[in-house]
Amino acid sequence: MKYAIELVGITKRFARTVANDNVTLSVSAGSIHALVGENGAGKTTLMETLYGIYQPDSGKIRIHDTEVAIKSPQDSIRQGIGMVHQHFMLVPTLSVLENIILGAEDTRNAFLDLAKTSERITALADKFSLSVPLNEKVQDLGVGIQQRVEILKALYRKADILILDEPTAVLTPQESTRLFGILSELKQQGKTIVLITHKLNEVMEISDRVSVMRKGKIVGEMDTPTTSPQEIAELMVGRPVLLRVEKSKANTGKPVLSISNLSYVDRRGVEILKNVNFSVASGEILGIAGVEGNGQTQLVECITGLVKPTSGTISLNGVNLVGFPVKRVFDSGLAHVPEDRLKRGLVVDFTVKENLILGLHTRQEFNSRLSMRRSAIEQNARMLIKKYDVRPDDPDAIARGLSGGNQQKVIIARELSRNAQLIVASQPTRGVDIGGTEFIHRSIISERDKGKAVLLISADLTEVLSLSDRIAVIYDGMIVKIFPDNKVEESELGLFMTGTKGNGREASLA
Amino acid sequence: MAEKRHWLEHSITQNFFVPVLAVVLSFAVGAIFIAIVGQNPIEVYYVLFSQTLGNEYGIGQLLFKTTPLIFAGLSVAICFKAGLFNIGAEGQLQIGAFATALVGMYTFGVPAFIEIPLLVLAGIVGGGIWGFIPGYLKAKTGAHEVINTIMLNFVALALVSYFATNIYNVPATVHTPSIAPTGRIPRFDVFFSGFEGSPVNFSILIAIVAAIFVWYYIDRTRPGYELRVVGLNAKAAEFGGINVARNLILSMTIGGALAGLVGTNYVMGYKYYFEEGFSTGTGFMGIAVALLGNNNPFGVILAALLFGMLEYGGLVINTMVPKELVSILQAIVIIFVISSNKIFRKTLVNYMKTRTLSVNQ
Ligand SMILES: Nc1ncnc2c1ncn2[C@@H]1O[C@H](COP(=O)(O)OP(=O)(O)OP(=O)(O)O)[C@@H](O)[C@H]1O
Numbered sequence: 071m072k073y074a075i076e077l078v079g080i081t082k083r084f085a086r087t088v089a090n091d092n093v094t095l096s097v098s099a100g101s102i103h104a105l106v107g108e109n110g111a112g113k114t115t116l117m118e119t120l121y122g123i124y125q126p127d128s129g130k131i132r133i134h135d136t137e138v139a140i141k142s143p144q145d146s147i148r149q150g151i152g153m154v155h156q157h158f159m160l161v162p163t164l165s166v167l168e169n170i171i172l173g174a175e176d177t178r179n180a181f182l183d184l185a186k187t188s189e190r191i192t193a194l195a196d197k198f199s200l201s202v203p204l205n206e207k208v209q210d211l212g213v214g215i216q217q218r219v220e221i222l223k224a225l226y227r228k229a230d231i232l233i234l235d236e237p238t239a240v241l242t243p244q245e246s247t248r249l250f251g252i253l254s255e256l257k258q259q260g261k262t263i264v265l266i267t268h269k270l271n272e273v274m275e276i277s278d279r280v281s282v283m284r285k286g287k288i289v290g291e292m293d294t295p296t297t298s299p300q301e302i303a304e305l306m307v308g309r310p311v312l313l314r315v316e317k318s319k320a321n322t323g324k325p326v327l328s329i330s331n332l333s334y335v336d337r338r339g340v341e342i343l344k345n346v347n348f349s350v351a352s353g354e355i356l357g358i359a360g361v362e363g364n365g366q367t368q369l370v371e372c373i374t375g376l377v378k379p380t381s382g383t384i385s386l387n388g389v390n391l392v393g394f395p396v397k398r399v400f401d402s403g404l405a406h407v408p409e410d411r412l413k414r415g416l417v418v419d420f421t422v423k424e425n426l427i428l429g430l431h432t433r434q435e436f437n438s439r440l441s442m443r444r445s446a447i448e449q450n451a452r453m454l455i456k457k458y459d460v461r462p463d464d465p466d467a468i469a470r471g472l473s474g475g476n477q478q479k480v481i482i483a484r485e486l487s488r489n490a491q492l493i494v495a496s497q498p499t500r501g502v503d504i505g506g507t508e509f510i511h512r513s514i515i516s517e518r519d520k521g522k523a524v525l526l527i528s529a530d531l532t533e534v535l536s537l538s539d540r541i542a543v544i545y546d547g548m549i550v551k552i553f554p555d556n557k558v559e560e561s562e563l564g565l566f567m568t569g570t571k572g573n574g575r576e577a578s579l580a
Numbered sequence: 581m582a583e584k585r586h587w588l589e590h591s592i593t594q595n596f597f598v599p600v601l602a603v604v605l606s607f608a609v610g611a612i613f614i615a616i617v618g619q620n621p622i623e624v625y626y627v628l629f630s631q632t633l634g635n636e637y638g639i640g641q642l643l644f645k646t647t648p649l650i651f652a653g654l655s656v657a658i659c660f661k662a663g664l665f666n667i668g669a670e671g672q673l674q675i676g677a678f679a680t681a682l683v684g685m686y687t688f689g690v691p692a693f694i695e696i697p698l699l700v701l702a703g704i705v706g707g708g709i710w711g712f713i714p715g716y717l718k719a720k721t722g723a724h725e726v727i728n729t730i731m732l733n734f735v736a737l738a739l740v741s742y743f744a745t746n747i748y749n750v751p752a753t754v755h756t757p758s759i760a761p762t763g764r765i766p767r768f769d770v771f772f773s774g775f776e777g778s779p780v781n782f783s784i785l786i787a788i789v790a791a792i793f794v795w796y797y798i799d800r801t802r803p804g805y806e807l808r809v810v811g812l813n814a815k816a817a818e819f820g821g822i823n824v825a826r827n828l829i830l831s832m833t834i835g836g837a838l839a840g841l842v843g844t845n846y847v848m849g850y851k852y853y854f855e856e857g858f859s860t861g862t863g864f865m866g867i868a869v870a871l872l873g874n875n876n877p878f879g880v881i882l883a884a885l886l887f888g889m890l891e892y893g894g895l896v897i898n899t900m901v902p903k904e905l906v907s908i909l910q911a912i913v914i915i916f917v918i919s920s921n922k923i924f925r926k927t928l929v930n931y932m933k934t935r936t937l938s939v940n941q
């Protein structure tokens with residue numbers, strides 16, 4: 071078997087962690103190779119080392135049987151390697167076309183021959199069924215399309231090895247299916263693909279071979295058809311894992327959050343939320359299913375007081391929150407896990423302990439007369455780090471250096487520590503590994519069982535289905551359907567989510 | 581997985597060693613320039629150091645130059661922490677110092693224990709107002725503080741220049757009448773005869789107290805925590821229930837107030853009046869001081885000492901080299917320090933075959 075990539079004995083250390091510990095990995099040419107492992111296992115680091123962002127402390131890289139020195143992404147691009155990062159690296163204000171050619175412009179002439187270039191790109195896109203609107207600005211596109219732009223960008227640079235770092239974390243099920251179609255197509259045409267993911271069904275569905283990483287080492291490597299999600303999960307976590315969510319029946323009480331006739335028109339005059347009505351009772355989890363961009367973000371921003379709705383009421387335990395400043399909304403008994411952890415949830419240059427009091431920093435326990443109580447802040451951090459298994463277990467670690475999943479745990483820990491009546495969780499396990507997801511799910515359910523009301527917004531249908539007690543579907547700013555339980559088929563949900571079914575507001579009251 | 585950190589990765593090394601190295605290197609480059617003008621660098625540096633650090637008089641002069649730089653550096657640093665670039669320390673210190681002089685000339689007969697705090701307060705209020713304006717505009721209209729502080733510098737200079745030469749001046753001079761004698765801050769030479777003749781005075785203690793205040797405020801208090809969140813991630817601040825606008829205004833106001841304290845050194849401790857043109861760009865040097873000091877209040881003190889030394893040192897080597905050379909040397913220090921953060925750290929760290937801290941997920 072011929073290998074496209076051979077990583078031999080790669081070791082990469084950061085300040086205090088060995089991110090990759092003598093890793094050897096071979097990827098056959100023309101195959102799809104899945105790379106899985108817990109948060110912080112070192113997957114991204116390994117691939118970014120291959121891509122030239124990091125220099126390994128030791129180890130060799132061979133591409134198509136020749137040893138190469140990769141000192142920068144330019145080197146790896148020259149070797150035919152392309153990478154789609156966990157966080158996209160596109161320039162939002164430029165058009166798709168400009169983004170694709172950025173840094174790889176045809177410099178033979180002083181002027182860009184955009185017409186010809188765009189023809190070339192269109193041909194390339196057609197070849198792999200990657201349709202993208204070339205002249206639109208990236209900022210106006212959904213994540214699914216942005217991702218196709220990233221892939222096209224790599225192909226335009228003549229990549230024949232493509233690394234995708236958690237590509238489906240931000241996609242809807244439909245978009246994921248589409249992405250996999252593209253990946254199969256690419257494989258057909260002889261490209262080699264490395265796919266990092268936390269979703270084991272995806273591994274089973276599309277990969278030829280799978281490598282499992284744990285704590286910087288490769289702990290297992292199997293041909294996909296010979297293994298099972300259960301086996302992979304056990305290898306990843308080092309103990310048997312429950313792949314299902316276990317929860318008892320909801321013990322529903324009085325409504326905690328009631329939203330009535332909520333509408334929101336944004337600054338450009340677009341009606342984003344249209345007469346939304348629903349309520350969440352204590353002791354239940356209401357899941358909101360929907361394709362991203364149908365108003366979920368704005369719904370949450372209205373509830374948390376970040377934007378002011380145009381009309382309607384949002385009442386929490388009978389108090390109308392509309393018009394309250396953010397702080398007062400939170401003080402009224404709300405906890406919120408924001409969908410974009412880097413943008414809203416964390417101050418990445420702060421330490422973990424400083425992040426763990428963000429928004430709670432005015433509480434008396436953290437303040438003495440003149441200064442903040444450092445011992446209390448430290449203690450709070452130690453307690454939460456232990457309870458939520460944040461790694462590294464160091465209150466003084468800078469948040470930026472934590473892996474994505476651990477950053478998420480910091481936020482979850484902080485928000486649940488508010489002990490609020492209502493928990494609004496947006497994409498609570500996005501990018502979080504199996505063990506972490508299991509843990510976060512259990513934490514949310516245990517809050518529910520303590521009588522909290524939970525509003526869950528997630529693009530991950532499996533998550534919505536397994537966690538929710540009731541499911542509301544949002545489409546085009548409307549709640550088009552509320553299912554009284556979670557016994558719904560994914561395909562049925564999908565029909566409502568895409569607006570095929572339920573356009574008449576059949577369930578405006580819950 | 582935990583591992584001992586490499587010594588280069590400790591913040592002490594990063595915040596202290598790197599700037600020091602930058603300064604040393606810039607002196608080396610400065611030596612080339614000295615050689616170009618036909619002087620012996622060793623001799624010039626010898627004179628520079630021995631005349632500034634070698635006797636009490638020199639030290640006194642140096643400290644006198646250092647005091648206003650500490651205030652200006654702190655002013656810029658605290659705004660930096662809130663994510664604001666305060667180019668307006670110059671205007672703020674002009675207004676503050678003028679306010680001190682103005683209050684001082686109308687309050688004769690007030691006992692010192694009231695008069696001194698009163699004049700200090702006048703400086704705080706004057707500078708504070710001049711910082712508040714761009715802070716308010718930034719918070720309420722989004723108008724960029726860099727432009728507004730630059731503009732307000734012009735306004736401040738024109739204002740004080742007009743009042744100090746036309747309205748409140750002693751006839752035929754460009755300075756105001758003296759402040760009440762009880763508002764004077766004693767000079768060092770009253771207590772230590774070695775400082776005889778140098779204008780250094782106890783306002784430097786006010787500067788040190790101000791530095792401790794800034795450190796405590798930023799590092800230990802709740803408003804300081806909020807200010808840092810705003811500076812690092814305004815969106816997260818909003819989400820954390822922090823009033824971003826209020827923090828922007830507050831930090832600019834405090835920054836202005838710190839700059840406004842410059843008058844304690846010159847007006848209360850040296851001439852006892854306000855004079856047009858008393859500040860030779862101290863507010864702008866404050867930017868360099870804050871950068872060199874890594875926006876850390878104690879770093880600011882050290883950086884102010886260095887620039888104070890260069891400023892006075894410029895005078896002592898005046899006869900040996902053109903005075904422009906001192907400006908060149910100051911500029912080189914600044915350039916080296918600003919570039920050092922990235923360049924030195926990277927080369928050093930690579931050289932030591934360790935891992936970079938650069939982050940890229
Ligand atoms: N730039 C960095 N500086 C310091 N430590 C880092 C840096 N990047 C990664 N690390 C550490 O290296 C380890 C591996 O991180 P990496 O991002 O490769 O994990 P991952 O497997 O991709 O995790 P995730 O699934 O959460 O994305 C983690 O412990 C992380 O904290």
Ligand SMILES: [Mg+2]
Pocket residue numbers: 113114115156235474
């Ligand atoms: Mg990763």
